[in-house]
Amino acid sequence: MKKYHFIAVGGAVMHNLALALVKKGYQVSGSDDEIYEPSRTRLEKAGILPSAYGWFPEKIAGDLDGIILGMHARIDNPELIRAQELGVPIFSFPEFIYNQSKDKKRIVIAGSHGKTSITSMILHVLKDQKVDFDYLVGAQIEGFELMVRLSDAPVIIIEGDEYLTSPIDRTPKFFHYQHDIVLVSGIAWDHFNVFPDFEDYKVQFSKLMDNTPETGQLIYCVADPLVKKAAEQTSTLGQKTPYSAHPAEIRNGKTFLKTPSGSVEIGIFGDHNLQNLQGALEICRALGLSNTQFYQSIPSFKGAAKRQEILVKGRNGILFRDFAHAPSKLKATVNAVKNQFPERRLIAIQELHTYSSLNKDFLPNYANSMEEADLALIYLNPHAVAMKKLEIMDEATLREGFKRPDLMLFTDSTALKEYLETQNYANTNLLLMSSGNYDNLDLEPLKAKFNSNEA
Template sequence: MTKVHFIAIGGSVMHQLAIALKLKGYQVTGSDDEIFEPALSNLRQAGILPATMGWDDSRISPDLDAVILGMHARGDNPELLKARELNLKIYSFPEYIYQESLQKKRVAVGGSHGKTTTTAMIMHVLQQAGKDFDYLVGARLAGFAQSVNITNAPTIVMEADEYPASVIEKRPKFHFLHPQIAVLTGIAWDHINVFPTYEIYLEQFVIFIRTMETGATLIYNETDPELVKLVNAEGAHLKLLPYGVPAHTISNGITSVTFGGETKAMEVFGDHNLLNMHAARLVCNELGVDDTTFLSAIATFKGAAKRLELVGKNDHCAIYRDFAHAPSKVKATIEALKEQYPSRTLIAVLELHTYSSLNAAFMVQYQGAMDKADIPAVFYSRHALEIKRMPDLQPEGIAQGFGRNDLQVFNNREHLQAFLDAQNYQNANLLLMSSGDYEGMNVPSLTKYL
């Protein structure tokens, strides 16, 4: 029996891999210094929650087939040191996924934005079409028990992010997946704490394209000039499939999309979602799904969690929440709602929560991102700055960065709540964008405005 040990098993995706391998029949153990919900309950239910918290090098034995190292583990971790001493095979998450998928057709969805949604769309369609496949995706999706699944399926669909693989392997995760089919959704500088300049960030995508096998398929967003330039320079050895916004119409807040001469009404909307959909269609075509099957399946796709997720609506107001935090994502999400409901006032609230968005020097990257919002507001938590050991932000600097003198800036949750309470929601939409939680604000309770 294959024996695997996870150092830092409690990570949001890491614990899902642990559960998937347990379900595959592997002997799985793990450790962590603290584990939060929902990982805690998920691991307990699977029977692989560590008996005690903390690190213990006695858990590392010579008979382990693999040690999988989570992002949360540090270089001086005693279990890691013991594994190295015993010359065990130590893998980061993506390195191990590659080992498990050597005999599979690998589909990797990369890019600065839209990865989760595009991956989710492909998964939804393949499931509806009755295809057998493995997957890993960064969100919980309706119809899927977990966010990682590893079986003996012939195909694996992977969300491929550019963040470092582990404490001992600083290269981006997507460099380890070596897909036969890849999607690049676009390039917009993010993760400033890891990639301090745009050039360093861009170089990660250069390497990704260069290291794809000759004849592999690269599906790329032709509406992104930086990406087109990159693909033209580096992608001559690949089968190239460009995509753009598909033919569509919008009527009474409903978007209908046309593929292959057929038209269907969709549950999702916005150019960014339609671009994701077009990329998903090309992937599914490569995997043997025709346009008719694709269109019928994608018409029932409701979106990934917190990606333009509908919190509630009535006949004159809708409340959405979205994971958007990087400038390109904020801009795309706001524009999608304005295009879908052109006659409604848009109240847009963005929480600055990531290292990049809380960096005063990065603020200029948000120039114009909230231009289409009628009533724009930004919230940031002083507590988040303290945790990240970053200096305080000045509201004037934030407004200047966004290029909006009328931008409302809050760093107190009660003040933000008072602002929301004071708005007129007649013929208006409310959009909340964050990778955080507005210091614990109860978002579902905002349906009181309806």
Template sequence: MHQLALALHRDGFQVTGSDDAIHDPARTALLQTGMLPDKVGWFPEKITTDLDAVVLGMHAKGDNPELQRAQELGVPVYSFPEYVYQVAKGKLRVAIAGSHGKTTITSMIMHVLQKAGKPFDYLVGAKLEGFAQSVQLSDAPVMLLEGDEYPASVLEKRPKIFFYHPQITLLSGIAWDHINVFPTYENYVSQFQTYLQNLDAGTTLVYNADDAEVVRVIADSGTHLKAIPYTMPQYRYEDGKALLKTDSGTEIPLAVFGRHNLLNLMGAKAICETLGVAADDFYEAIRDFGGASKRLEKAFETDRIIAFRDFAHAPSKLKATLDAVREAYPNRKLIALFELHTYSSLNQDFLEQYAGSMNAADEALVYFSSHALQLKRLEPLQPETVHAGFSRPDLKVFDEVGALQQQVAQLVAEATEPVCLLLMSSGTFEGTDWKSVVVNPA
């Protein structure tokens, strides 16, 4: 929301906003542009008929006093994706959908289009090197949209992706997530079926043909679309670096690694080709793509430790990330930490979905915070329940961050081989500085 506000501000709009809490990086960015509210909270007196529109964040409640005032006065109220569509409806819209890989695929396309000199607007869910912001609005003819299946707002509870009406879209994969919104797997999958059904006939659909559920959903709901498949490319590793075999048979080194990232790369390539980027130009441009923030992002490296951060939180993402690191670094001791932080991961009814997801690690550790459970108004969890969900007898479970830090420091110190430390969370492990923990312990 703050990135949309900044983009509109750069475009010459008068933008104000309210929230009950504003944290960094939003706080600093809004302060620097003079857009930070004087006070946090809700002030219905700010809502007048002089406003052209109100954009409603997904976390605002139905009884929000500013929302209620806007409705009383008849001021147009848009959810985030509804408003973005209003801005982008005159453009060629490219939407990236699916349970996983959306941010990486979107970022790869942005990286290549920028190098190709093609003007485009974008909406992406992470910070990306070479781009000052994550939302850009201009007079560019194309808009690239990372679309997710989470509800748009309290007033419009359909998935955000429903509102972009793209002429080109990509479906990366389907694996159950967001249990707090989609209580059954069938209900979750039906969102993608509806999404495809509502696309105009002839819409270009790039899809992951290696995902059996994607293939099934397209056969059921996407026969009216122009379908373009992509699959896993040929590759090999040399000294921890992935070498990708191109269409012409030559090999190119990549800055990213992992089967899931190479599959994402092929999806990005198919989209770029639909936008007029030749295959050879794509391969040349993608060589130095270093990944999006917290997507197998290198956190630090020493003579004996290499550490990566990753946003992985759903079971399929967790497994793909671990498998990628294991494949790239087969001779290192792999110590994997996972923080239960999302509604789904902290729900004891969902935990069994994680069975086997951390098996690739030499040492597997899971952490959860009672405070996070309270904030999300979820039932308390017991370490024994978490342990059972992962179906790994030697899994170590912690609900106190100090004990977790002590255990990780000990495992690293006792390792007789080089270590790969993998930190997986949509949170921060309570703000832990892991380099200090394992490199310079007190």
């Protein structure tokens, strides 16, 4: 029986990989200095929740088949140091995924935005069409127990992140998967704390494209000028397949794909999602599925968690939750909701939560990103700013950065909650955007307003 130990086992993807290995029959242990829900309960149920928080070098023995090192760990982690002393093989998350999938066809979905949505669509269609496959995706998807599956399947679909690999490997994760097929959806500056130079950030995607083997395929969104330029200049000799948004029309708040066989109603909307959908279609084609099979399965796709997720749908209003936090994601989400429901008032709230979004030097990138919202609100927690050792921005600074003179700033979640509860949601959509949770904002009173006749 193979034995693996996870350093920083509590992370969203890390704990899913740990559970996937337990399911595979491996012996798994782990450590972390903090583990939150749902990771805690899921690890406990599988019998691998650490008995105490912290790092314990005595857990590291020479008979381990490997250490799986999470990004949350520091370079001076006592367990990591002990593993290095004993010569235990150390894998980063992406290195381990590659190690487990060397004999499979590896499909990597990359880009500054749309990765999770595209990967989720592909997984949904493949499962619906009863194709055997493994996967790695960055969000919980309806119909899938885990975010990771490793089996004897001949193909693996991987959401490829450009973020750093591990404390001892400062290169982007997506290089390690050594793809056969890669899709690049878009390039927009993100991870300001990791890639302070936009030119360096763009170079990472160019290198990824260059790494496409001669027998492989590069699928890229031609609607994104930076992606188009990089794809046209790449040195790869592999097949190149450009794509743009799938033709569609909106009728009464619903989106219908235009196909050779007629209209197909889908459960997602917005230009970016139509680009994502076309990208997913191109991947499915590359895997041997027909257009007919894709159009049979995609209507039942409801979206990934926190991607234009509908929390409550009232008679004339919807409460949406979205993961959007980077400027391009924020603008795409706001525009999508407004274009889908142009006759409804749109209240859009953005929580500034990441290092990039809270950084005054990065703020100009948000210019006009909330332009389509009828009411634009910003929430930030002064404690989160202090933890990142940044200067808190005032309302005037944010209004100038967002180019939105009427933008409102809230720095207390209770005040935000009270303000939202005073709003009338008749013929109104409310869009909550954040990679955080507004400091555990209680959404039940808002849900109740949308469930009432008011919305």
